[in-house]
Amino acid sequence: MRSSTNTLKTIFLLGFLGLFVMVLASWFGGSSGLWFGLIFAIGMNGFAYFYSDRLALKAMRAYQVTPQTAPVLYKIVSDLATQAKQPMPRVYLSPTASPNAFATGRNPQNSAVCATEGIMNLLTERELRGVIGHELSHVYNRDILTASVAATMASVMMSMVQFFWLFGGRDSQRSNPIGAIFLMIVGPMAATMLQLAIGRSREFAADEDGAILTKDPMALASALQKIDAGISNAPMRPTSDMETASSMMIAHPFRGSGMAKLFSTHPPTQERVKRLEMMAQQMGQSS
Numbered sequence: 178m179r180s181s182t183n184t185l186k187t188i189f190l191l192g193f194l195g196l197f198v199m200v201l202a203s204w205f206g207g208s209s210g211l212w213f214g215l216i217f218a219i220g221m222n223g224f225a226y227f228y229s230d231r232l233a234l235k236a237m238r239a240y241q242v243t244p245q246t247a248p249v250l251y252k253i254v255s256d257l258a259t260q261a262k263q264p265m266p267r268v269y270l271s272p273t274a275s276p277n278a279f280a281t282g283r284n285p286q287n288s289a290v291c292a293t294e295g296i297m298n299l300l301t302e303r304e305l306r307g308v309i310g311h312e313l314s315h316v317y318n319r320d321i322l323t324a325s326v327a328a329t330m331a332s333v334m335m336s337m338v339q340f341f342w343l344f345g346g347r348d349s350q351r352s353n354p355i356g357a358i359f360l361m362i363v364g365p366m367a368a369t370m371l372q373l374a375i376g377r378s379r380e381f382a383a384d385e386d387g388a389i390l391t392k393d394p395m396a397l398a399s400a401l402q403k404i405d406a407g408i409s410n411a412p413m414r415p416t417s418d419m420e421t422a423s424s425m426m427i428a429h430p431f432r433g434s435g436m437a438k439l440f441s442t443h444p445p446t447q448e449r450v451k452r453l454e455m456m457a458q459q460m461g462q463s464s
Contacts, residue, residue, distance in 0.1 A: 230281035230289060236422040237279075239269035239291045249302060253309050254290050261390060263317060266290050270297070276407035279425040280312035288316045299407050300400050307396030308404075311387035311427055318386065320379045377444045380427075384449055388456050395462060398453040404428045405446040 244251045251268050258265050266282065269291035276296035282288030290312050292305070300308065388394035405428060412432035413419055423430050429443040 227283070230283070230287070233279065233281045233422040233425055234269060234289060234291060236416075236419055237269075237271040237273060237291060237293070239271045242268050242270050247297075250292055250297065250305070250309075253302070253306050254313070257306070257310055257313055257390060261313065261317060263313070264288075266313070266316060270294060273413065275411045275413045275430060276300070276404045277413070277426045277428060277430050278308050278312055279422070279427065280315045281425055282316060284319065285316050290316075295407065295411060296404065299403055303393070303396045304400035304403065307387065307391055307393055307398075307400050308427055310391035310393075311383045311397055314383040314386035314390060315379070315425075318379070318382060320382070380443055380449065381452065384453060385456065388453060392460070393462075394453040394456040394460065398450045398457075401428065401446050401449055401453075408432070 242251060244255075247268065247270055250270070254268050255265055263285045266280070266285070266288040267290070269289055271291055271293045273293040274295045276293060276299045278290070278292040278296055280288060280290045290309060292308070296305070296308065384397060388397055391397070408428060408430060409432060413423075413430040415423075415431045419430065426443075428446065
């Protein structure tokens with residue numbers, strides 16, 4: 178697995194977020210702004226570490242299930258966690274028609290897997306097993322926290338820029354208007370691009386590791402194709418809460434084309450399916 182690499186990514190993201198907030202606060206608020214930025218960065222980093230899972234589940238209106246209330250989903254999660262020799266995560270369902278799934282939590286001991294009611298109605302049990310293998314691989318790779326911090330970082334950077342632009346540092350803006358405008362544009366863009374790069378690489382890794390865990394790459398490939406078509410027919414509504422949670426999902430949950438897909442945190446479904454088909458061939462399985 179890739180937990181060590183993702184731990185380093187998380188440390189880098191937290192450090193980058195803290196540095197950005199401090200520089201922005203110092204620019205617009207002087208020494209007092211610097212201290213405010215430092216406290217704000219520490220607070221946001223701590224919040225992202227401990228509460229990002231709760232925010233994602235709340236955004237999806239998810240409810241926890243048991244072996245009695247969701248026997249198929251619960252058994253798949255339990256079987257794969259046992260096979261991986263990892264702790265059993267909490268299992269949730271979201272009352273959402275759009276087909277999707279995600280995992281969240283900072284480590285395997287504090288993790289949760291959530292599927293939408295839409296995906297439960299769309300996939301076969303074999304395909305659902307492929308999806309859950311993918312999501313559990315995110316947990317075991319420790320990249321749920323990385324994605325959560327990246328999403329939080331993007332939100333914080335945009336909020337901080339807007340806050341200081343509207344309420345602080347007018348002297349700084351007047352003395353260097355070009356720099357202020359540049360920061361207003363580049364700050365959020367940098368956060369988005371960083372989130373995009375991390376999101377795409379971790380999806381490919383989770384596809385591969387999930388297929389190894391289930392020993393069935395084509396189950397996930399088939400599921401991804403169905404999910405992609407299902408989202409086109411029933412996309413989620415891109416609210417502010419859902420924007421933050423979207424990077425954790427197995428597929429980009431919003432309808433989009435052109436530039437929207439270009440800047441998606443998820444790689445194209447066709448490319449993911451192609452890689453899984455190559456894995457199946459290498460494992461001696463027919464596509």
